[in-house]
Amino acid sequence: MALSRSFVLGQHYPGTSVVHRSSALVKLVSTIVLMIGVFVATKTVQYVPIVLLLVAGIGVSRIPLRFFVRGLKPILFLIVLTVVVQIFFTPGTPIWQFWFIRVTREGLGLAGFILCRLVLLTLVSVLLTASTSPIELTDAVSDLLKPLSHIGVPSAEIALVMSIAMRFVPTILEETERIIRAQVSRGARIGEGSLVVRMKSFIPILIPLFVSSFRRADDLAVAMEARGFRVGSPRTRYHARHFQSFDAFILLGTAAALSGVILWRLFL
């Protein structure tokens, strides 16, 4: 339970809002475009169109804010590290100095910019994965890759591999906790002692995990074939999705945000 709790990035928050109900393909494309937009911007202020769209999306989705805050936790260390490096190691006009430590105006500006960039990238992807179930998401990836199947990319298989991988993340986390409990009961001390001892202490967890994962994969392959799955044969979908008016809103909003960033960068 503890392990699965800290695994928010890539987690689904079920709901019935328009954001939840709109097409996964549209949301995926929109997410990718917004991420491009985040990288196109060269100044913090140019993020405004993206922030506006994101705030609107989060508001409409009715997903609680603390869910997004939790999604930021895994990258907290990365954020702190880059911000600190930017603040202290950017040359420019000093505004505060002590001994060899110096903070420059450019450093502060750059740190703020990078902070916004990382937070925006994360929040955009949390909004996507929170409002879209893993199955819808893989279907969307498969749709997105479909044009590539003409040049020999096995898009349906890639999507299947992804959906199986996502499906088994919670299962394997649970299995890991089960094995840890068992080995701890046999006196194993995990993550204690010197680096070498610590690395060695993971062997009794990793090997059983590999063994059971291979066994699970075998069982799954047999079960799928028993139900008529053949590689390369066409598959149908249980949930057929139709384009809705809100999908058009999302696409328009995204296009507006990206053009906003580009225009701002070029002309202001």
Add this chain to the structure above:
Amino acid sequence: MSIDLKNVDYVYDSGEPFEYFALRGISLHIDDGAFVGIVGRTGSGKSTLVEHLNGLLFSTRGDVFVDDEIVSNKRTVLAKVRRRVGIVFQYPEDQFFAETIFEEIAFGCRNYGFSKEQVDESVHKAMSIVGLDPERFLPLSPFQLSGGEQRRVAIASVIAMGQKYIVLDEPTAGLDSGSKLAVLAELESLRQTANVTVILVSHNMNEVAEFCKQVIVLDGGTVAFQGSTDAFFRDADLVDKTGLELPESYHLARALKECGSTLTVNECSTGRMLDSLRLCVSDQGGA
């Protein structure tokens, strides 16, 4: 010396909207040297209870005592408690990782700082308790054994540590009937020879009737019954209310009574019932 629980609550997601009482006001007592069954329908809190006994989970309220020591998450206490209480989890063969059976069983002993000779001795002893020939099996890989043999090696890997209390969560699940009885008989002999307290979590009421003198019945996270196994199975209403089944021998004894039979049978277990039936029949044949 004993294991005692005093008013133990365990709450998942305490304080959150989906908080859920897995255990509620559990008080129980397990004597040294006993063979105790823990039974209850799926979701009654058996596994959660078991994980309190060696400090894998800590009670939300109330105290767990192992030999008068309160189980807490202090490192010294945990080391002491885990040294006393061994747990064999469901499907324990899923924990195998070593190259040989010897290494597999020695893992726990080494973690507790046994000397080389002590490790050797404990491994051999544990193998003979579970009825596997050390000379033949110890150099093999645990992965090349049959299901029943794997289960025994897994049980040996816990009892080799020589703990005072051994908790087994469904040790016979998925075994053939011969291995089932053999494994339980080995535990009973371990209890008698080494005075180890055996705590058996089981869904199989025939096993419980056969081996456990005392039983703790859980229902919805509370203790529904605690005492002699025979007294529990004689209370057919309570057995039904807690979602359990009567052992075959108790079914048969009831059926006999309903037919108006005057045979005096011992229904405590299938084996004892057969013995008493044979005795009755030969008496009648004699008369």
